[in-house]
Amino acid sequence: MIEKKSIDYEKAVLIGIINREQSEEKVSEYLDELEFLTYTAGGEVTKRFIQRMDVPNPKTLIGSGKMEEVQQYVEENKIGSVIFDDELTPAQQRNIEKILRCKIIDRTSLILDIFAQRAQTSYARTQVELAQYEYLLPRLTGLWTHLERQKGGIGMRGPGETEIETDRRIVRDRITLLKKKLYKIDRQMETQRGNRGALVRVALVGYTNVGKSTLMNVISKSDVFAENKLFATLDTTVRKVVLGNLPFLLSDTVGFIRKLPTQLVESFKSTLDEVREADLLLHVVDISHPQFEEHIDSVNNILSDIKSSDKKTIMVFNKIDQYEHETIDDDDLITERTGRHFTINDWKHTWMEKVGDRAIFISALNKENLDEFRKRVYDEVRDIHVTRFPYNNFLYPEHLDEY
Ligand SMILES: Nc1nc2c(ncn2[C@@H]2O[C@H](COP(=O)(O)OP(=O)(O)OP(=O)(O)O)[C@@H](O)[C@H]2O)c(=O)[nH]1
Numbered sequence: 561m562i563e564k565k566s567i568d569y570e571k572a573v574l575i576g577i578i579n580r581e582q583s584e585e586k587v588s589e590y591l592d593e594l595e596f597l598t599y600t601a602g603g604e605v606t607k608r609f610i611q612r613m614d615v616p617n618p619k620t621l622i623g624s625g626k627m628e629e630v631q632q633y634v635e636e637n638k639i640g641s642v643i644f645d646d647e648l649t650p651a652q653q654r655n656i657e658k659i660l661r662c663k664i665i666d667r668t669s670l671i672l673d674i675f676a677q678r679a680q681t682s683y684a685r686t687q688v689e690l691a692q693y694e695y696l697l698p699r700l701t702g703l704w705t706h707l708e709r710q711k712g713g714i715g716m717r718g719p720g721e722t723e724i725e726t727d728r729r730i731v732r733d734r735i736t737l738l739k740k741k742l743y744k745i746d747r748q749m750e751t752q753r754g755n756r757g758a759l760v761r762v763a764l765v766g767y768t769n770v771g772k773s774t775l776m777n778v779i780s781k782s783d784v785f786a787e788n789k790l791f792a793t794l795d796t797t798v799r800k801v802v803l804g805n806l807p808f809l810l811s812d813t814v815g816f817i818r819k820l821p822t823q824l825v826e827s828f829k830s831t832l833d834e835v836r837e838a839d840l841l842l843h844v845v846d847i848s849h850p851q852f853e854e855h856i857d858s859v860n861n862i863l864s865d866i867k868s869s870d871k872k873t874i875m876v877f878n879k880i881d882q883y884e885h886e887t888i889d890d891d892d893l894i895t896e897r898t899g900r901h902f903t904i905n906d907w908k909h910t911w912m913e914k915v916g917d918r919a920i921f922i923s924a925l926n927k928e929n930l931d932e933f934r935k936r937v938y939d940e941v942r943d944i945h946v947t948r949f950p951y952n953n954f955l956y957p958e959h960l961d962e963y
């Protein structure tokens with residue numbers, strides 16, 4: 561599925577758990593995504609371990625038998641990292657580290673790692689660093705409690721305690737400093753946004769890797785970095801776009817993902833201001849992805865976290881060129897027809913029923929249906945524009961094709 565280049569990839573294994581909330585099928589999908597994340601972070605997955613358990617082991621998450629299996633594999637195959645899809649408590653992480661003696665990573669720290677790798681500007685770096693320290697702080701606390709419980713003997717008190725206390729203070733000081741730095745940048749950016757005047761603002765939002773930057777480039781003839789890895793974009797790019805003679809601002813920003821670490825949402829709040837302050841959202845969806853409907857839900861959850869869920873939104877279903885549906889034979893009476901059997905036309909009907917003409921199906925890559933897309937955006941932007949500049953109405957005709 562994922563093409564590998566000839567650089568050195570660190571070998572990794574993935575671990576997932578099947579329980580009442582996560583069916584076997586779901587876990588396999590989650591691990592597909594985790595594998596893509598691992599690849600983006602520079603790792604190569606050589607094996608997956610899956611355990612069925614309703615109550616996770618408080619000490620090591622998975623059971624001891626499974627852990628032995630993993631340990632043997634890790635040793636025999638010189639595995640660099642073991643990556644868990646589920647979040648580990650600080651204690652679990654430490655215990656597992658002791659057993660497996662390699663890097664132990666959970667989904668949150670993996671995503672943080674990718675963000676750190678990809679942050680280009682000092683603004684993005686500051687936000688990622690803040691999120692990393694926020695992630696670290698409770699883990700230092702965990703270490704501290706752990707040592708506290710262990711101490712008791714004479715001589716155990718001194719260095720351990722002060723060391724961790726010092727660590728915690730350093731981390732807290734750093735967090736305060738980073739927050740101040742971000743606050744300062746935020747003020748500057750606010751002023752910049754203020755200077756843009758009252759132009760209508762449109763924001764591209766969506767799951768990671770759905771084609772937001774590609775669409776931005778096509779629409780605004782700009783050159784935003786796009787590639788087939790997760791989180792290609794971390795900073796927000798804003799371009800002035802003119803459709804007909806109607807000007808508006810279009811922004812492209814960081815992609816969302818299932819279980820986006822809360823520390824990241826928190827520290828990327830200002831990057832997401834562009835979304836929060838937008839008049840219109842273009843929610844881009846990769847319809848060729850088998851889990852695109854869950855992606856829509858994840859994006860909607862994050863939008864509601866940042867109080868932007870009631871904004872006017874156009875659903876933009878992208879990558880129709882890559883969409884494949886499964887077929888059922890006419891005489892197959894057993895297979896139940898699900899979304900996977902829908903054609904693009906079936907999806908069109910479904911979504912038209914849900915959101916009326918605020919759903920559009922395109923291919924940003926092959927430039928399919930882009931005229932209709934432009935028209936739809938034009939109509940919405942025009943509606944907002946005429947309420948904002950009531951005296952300029954005559955400049956902007958009812959429809960884009962009246963030019
Ligand atoms: N087949 C196909 N691929 C597309 C289409 N649009 C974008 N892509 C590809 O999808 C991948 C991701 O595109 P990006 O534009 O980087 O996606 P993004 O939503 O900006 O991703 P992040 O910035 O990582 O959140 C790239 O390899 C694009 O070439 C499309 O319409 N069809």
Ligand SMILES: [Mg+2]
Pocket residue numbers: 772773774785786792793813
């Ligand atoms: Mg992008």
